[in-house]
Amino acid sequence: MSISVQNISKSYKSIQAIDDVSFEVNEGELFGLIGPDGAGKTTIFRILTTLLLANEGNAKVLEFDVKQDYKAIRNSVGYMPGKFSLYQDLTVEENLTFFATIFGTTIEENYDLIEDIYVQIEPFKKRRAGALSGGMKQKLALCCALIHAPKVLFLDEPTTGVDPVSRKEFWQMLKRLQQKGITILVSTPYMDEASLCDRIALIQKGKILKIDSPSNIISKYDKVIYDIQSKNTHGLIHDLKNYSSHYSVYAFGEFIHYIDTNQNFNPNDLQDYLQQKNHTQIIIKPAQTTIEDVFMDL
Numbered sequence: 001m002s003i004s005v006q007n008i009s010k011s012y013k014s015i016q017a018i019d020d021v022s023f024e025v026n027e028g029e030l031f032g033l034i035g036p037d038g039a040g041k042t043t044i045f046r047i048l049t050t051l052l053l054a055n056e057g058n059a060k061v062l063e064f065d066v067k068q069d070y071k072a073i074r075n076s077v078g079y080m081p082g083k084f085s086l087y088q089d090l091t092v093e094e095n096l097t098f099f100a101t102i103f104g105t106t107i108e109e110n111y112d113l114i115e116d117i118y119v120q121i122e123p124f125k126k127r128r129a130g131a132l133s134g135g136m137k138q139k140l141a142l143c144c145a146l147i148h149a150p151k152v153l154f155l156d157e158p159t160t161g162v163d164p165v166s167r168k169e170f171w172q173m174l175k176r177l178q179q180k181g182i183t184i185l186v187s188t189p190y191m192d193e194a195s196l197c198d199r200i201a202l203i204q205k206g207k208i209l210k211i212d213s214p215s216n217i218i219s220k221y222d223k224v225i226y227d228i229q230s231k232n233t234h235g236l237i238h239d240l241k242n243y244s245s246h247y248s249v250y251a252f253g254e255f256i257h258y259i260d261t262n263q264n265f266n267p268n269d270l271q272d273y274l275q276q277k278n279h280t281q282i283i284i285k286p287a288q289t290t291i292e293d294v295f296m297d298l
């Protein structure tokens with residue numbers, strides 16, 4: 001077991017940031033904390049990286065206790081905080097040297113671990129970190145978190161504000177790091193990234209609502225979702241919400257996702273209803289369930 005969290009709670013004055021959270025991350029696993037802003041993800045990261053004490057519960061990282069063994073944890077984990085963690089006025093190279101030095105190592109010593117990532121930013125090594133693009137900042141921050149060869153890597157919303165191509169590349173990098181034996185706990189508000197993790201915890205309002213592999217979470221979802229479209233999207237949402245047997249209606253990409261309460265739901269009846277409401281170019285077809293759909297129904 002690389003990470004073990006047992007019944008952790010934390011409040012900031014009257015705000016209950018996390019409430020009785022428990023989960024475990026296996027050695028070498030890529031585990032995702034998936035949830036919207038304010039769900040409590042950063043609080044969990046800060047407790048596990050020994051920057052914040054929980055009010056209740058216990059947590060261990062690499063068998064070290066977050067309270068008693070905080071020094072050992074700090075030496076053996078890498079942390080990439082959500083908010084930009086680099087020194088904006090230092091260059092790429094200076095930032096990396098700084099992080100290597102505080103961990104008593106050098107860039108050369110662990111270069112093989114960061115090489116894949118560093119070669120992409122090396123052409124800009126004399127540029128100040130503050131003048132890098134979002135994707136490049138993210139790669140540099142990852143290099144800095146890796147420079148002391150941590151066994152566990154904590155990545156808090158590493159892809160927030162990063163363009164889709166860089167996001168994709170970033171996840172490919174994470175997979176390669178995982179193959180090198182690093183355990184990774186990553187958080188993201190992007191539901192499409194959830195499917196790239198081995199297991200995920202869906203978290204909302206400080207509580208973990210589900211923990212499983214993305215495929216199990218989807219296959220255990222027992223409702224049938226329909227993709228619905230018509231020429232008048234705004235009116236469609238309104239009319240679907242007024243359909244007497246509707247269960248849920250929400251925009252999903254170019255379609256509306258619709259779930260009916262009736263087990264014997266007949267799409268033709270809904271088609272007739274929408275035609276009566278003067279909708280045209282109506283499409284009703286079964287949709288693929290996604291993690292986002294499961295989340296919407298929690």
Ligand SMILES: Nc1ncnc2c1ncn2[C@@H]1O[C@H](COP(=O)(O)OP(=O)(O)OP(=O)(O)O)[C@@H](O)[C@H]1O
Binds near residue numbers: 012035036037039
């Ligand atoms: N220092 C603090 N003082 C008071 N409230 C806080 C503090 N830090 C976090 N909170 C509150 O605790 C809750 C959980 O915040 P947290 O930052 O852990 O969530 P998050 O899932 O990481 O979201 P975000 O991406 O917005 O940071 C939120 O309601 C937040 O407003």
